[in-house]
Amino acid sequence: MYSMNYIQGTIFPAPSFDPVMDAQMLGGALQGTDCDKDVLIDVLTQRCNAQRLMIAEAYRNIYGRDLITDLKETLSHHFKEVMVSLMYPPASFDAHELWHAMKGAGTEENCLIDILASRSNEEIFQMKEAYLMQYDSDLLQDIYSETSGHFRDTLMNLAQGTRQEGYMDPAMAAQDAMVLWEACQQKTGEHKNMLQMILCNKSYQQLWMVFQEFQNISGQDIVDAITECYDGYFQELLVAIVLCMRDKASYFAYRLYNAIHELGFHNKTVIRILISRSERDLMNIRQRYKERYGKSLLHDIKHFASGHYESALLAITAGDAEDY
Template structure:
């Protein structure tokens, strides 16, 4: 992360919060003859996730119904995905996305990469617990059955959530950088394993030093070396780990730009990132997006989305809305 950067989301706790009143607003919006989608957007994007959970409890108390189920029943298409996604607690949302990435037709490897390469140890632990409770299944066992090779090994390592924390040893950074350089040159199975073990288990503070030493030793950026020496999802995952260690908001800005421009507005990716990062660093992601690509995230969403789906995405991104 750039020195002095202030990481900030776009959604905060609403002041003067009244969950019963909000539940009544949602009830009127969902129970009426014509669903008031604007009221849904205002309420659900105007409250933080913890407040939404309280609203859901109040909703059940008032109407005897589950808010998520009512949203699923009354809404459709991508707008429904946004509104329903906002109602999951963050670990449950990650678990939901991982489950569907592996249990649908085929495997969404990029979803696995985005989530597992970017989450902290604590987030991964909570995600694993949520996955087990929601789906009566083991995340690591499902990863093992749905992926293969060194890509699978790296995902399973990340899913342990066992990265060292708060540790940096300049004396060993050059040695670890040499291991990475050797792995990029020789590319055997053993060297691939050494590479992923360092990237998955070493503290972020230590990896910063290792990346600098790698540049000194090889004259090359580590991401460039990985892209040259490896291919497929293994290469994408390794690069994602490095990019997330360096600057997580920049990584997600890159993923959003790719999802919008390279994949014909890949809705699932865009929705997942905006929801998952909204209370963490979405405002900073927005900043990185404009710095790197010249146009604001607002601009690009408006060009490709429409209707209440567009309104919902823009509301998630809003924050201080300085680059609308």
């Protein structure tokens, strides 16, 4: 339930698109003794994901090699991460990010929160299928083994992808609000379970009413109540669900600001959000970022990144409307 008139990304299908010509340009850029990174940026950041997949197919037909493999072998550091990440279909990219968040040294909980709190039922279904195909592993089983407690229960509930869609019941909203209010007072295991069940399974339209009722009952915003009553990743996940329901663009603007300023430019988070939102709502995220923090997202990327890595991030974020 966005509060914006329309949702807009920064990357669109390129007009007069020729995958064979693009594949040959990439081949020339990658085969030379000195890789022409500017060509890679010009081609891969100015084509939509579906077009990039067609380029990869043409590349395989021409050179008999896999484009992702060649990018990995030729490039390095964060620039490599950006270029390779652009080549995954959205569901495969989500699966890739979740796998690495859980299988690295220590679990990267904020990656799990960002993805699972913000995706639709359909996106979650496709992500689970991609996860199984890519890693021959079950996403729910991996979440179960890599996380714990009520944080784990909530993630697993979200990963079921069974949120109601479009359903509204005003009488039930008042009851749910009372349950949430009690859960913030009592904080028992059972109350935590009821809290996450409501947040994970009710439709966004229903939750909109529930949170209004909650405000009426408690005199408090639901986010403030959750923040006061709970802590740790369980609290962060619950807050993320509420914020994504209210306005995903604002949530991701906040996450980008945090990754850039609080965490000293946390590259994995910045790359993941920019690429995964580039065809969804990255232009809206930019607007929210500027409204909320006074500086443009492009300005902050320029300030903290450098070289071809900076150029690639700026190309993804700028779209056709630069705003430094």
